[in-house]
Amino acid sequence: xxxxxxxxxxxxxxxxxxxxxxxxxxxxxxxxxxxxxxxxxxxxxxxxxxxxxxxxxxxxxxxxxxxxxxxxxxxxxxxxxxxxxxxxxxxxxxxxxxxxxxxxxxxxxxxxxxxxxxxxxxxxxxxxxxxxxxxxxxxxxxxxxxxxxxxxxxxxxxxxxxxxxxxxxxxxxxxxxxxxxxxxxxxxxxxxxxxxxxxxxxxxxxxxxxxxxxxxxxxxxxxxxxxxxxxxxxxxxxxxxx
Amino acid sequence: xxxxxxxxxxxxxxxxxxxxxxxxxxxxxxxxxxxxxxxxxxxxxxxxxxxxxxxxxxxxxxxxxxxxxxxxxxxxxxxxxxxxxxxxx
Numbered sequence: 090x091x092x093x094x095x096x097x098x099x100x101x102x103x104x105x106x107x108x109x110x111x112x113x114x115x116x117x118x119x120x121x122x123x124x125x126x127x128x129x130x131x132x133x134x135x136x137x138x139x140x141x142x143x144x145x146x147x148x149x150x151x152x153x154x155x156x157x158x159x160x161x162x163x164x165x166x167x168x169x170x171x172x173x174x175x176x177x178x179x180x181x182x183x184x185x186x187x188x189x190x191x192x193x194x195x196x197x198x199x200x201x202x203x204x205x206x207x208x209x210x211x212x213x214x215x216x217x218x219x220x221x222x223x224x225x226x227x228x229x230x231x232x233x234x235x236x237x238x239x240x241x242x243x244x245x246x247x248x249x250x251x252x253x254x255x256x257x258x259x260x261x262x263x264x265x266x267x268x269x270x271x272x273x274x275x276x277x278x279x280x281x282x283x284x285x286x287x288x289x290x291x292x293x294x295x296x297x298x299x300x301x302x303x304x305x306x307x308x309x310x311x312x313x314x315x316x317x318x319x320x321x322x323x324x325x326x327x328x329x330x331x
Numbered sequence: 332x333x334x335x336x337x338x339x340x341x342x343x344x345x346x347x348x349x350x351x352x353x354x355x356x357x358x359x360x361x362x363x364x365x366x367x368x369x370x371x372x373x374x375x376x377x378x379x380x381x382x383x384x385x386x387x388x389x390x391x392x393x394x395x396x397x398x399x400x401x402x403x404x405x406x407x408x409x410x411x412x413x414x415x416x417x418x419x420x
Binding site: 133135138139142146167168171172175176224225226228231238239240241244245246247248252253256257263266267270281285286288291302306307309310313314316317320321 | 345346347348350351353354355358360376377378379380381382384385386388389390391392393394395396397409410412413414416417418
């Protein structure tokens, strides 16, 4: 896939500049299945749009909420995103994937709306995240001096092979994990949703969020650690209850 | 004595460093030397073995978590709105 960034106007679904018939621009950089989808979308194929909405709407809402903090506003942002997608289809030149383009439009609109609304008040929304800030894991869990400096002082208790299955079957555990995800600062939440929930590959995540791979792995690790910590706390509570 | 750089690299990595490399390691986004260094450490360190395994489980679990973000009625409203715009295109 061509890793070149989209043009600014293409990326945020703005009003068209004067262009020749861009719908005839070859889309060689797109995989064949995406080229076919794009062809159907440009032919106003409602089933194709249905597939697109089904595929991406949930993740778009979830990410938008991280930026605007309000469900109703997030829905409006995503609705505006789909409108922009429909209106800008002929100008999409295929220099990024369709997904990168759609999520890029949403993020631009969500950030813009978040600034205008200034309504989100949850701690996670105001919590800024610096890639250079504190360690993912509490430093007190490692030896700080002596020959074992940097090694586990308080290692995690092992999970057995059935633990993941048990976690998914437990409403409390599922709620704990979802709460941990929703409480993430937006910069961590975006990478977790794209990479782990949606399965977007690392390079495309970087294109969508306009971050380096170094940033990606730092943020991804911190996001996963916060969810792991939530699970650890839940399991410790279960053990105490026994 | 010839300097065995790979052995000295393997001896130097701490648990704290392994923890920081975990996401990149699980994504196979580390160089071969670092990968071997971490793999050797994991083979010998139960704490890090548990930690990396748990992060891998979290990575797999979050994809499977049931979502309440999108209700069926909301999805249908969005589809109808998109279809209406499409017809006017």
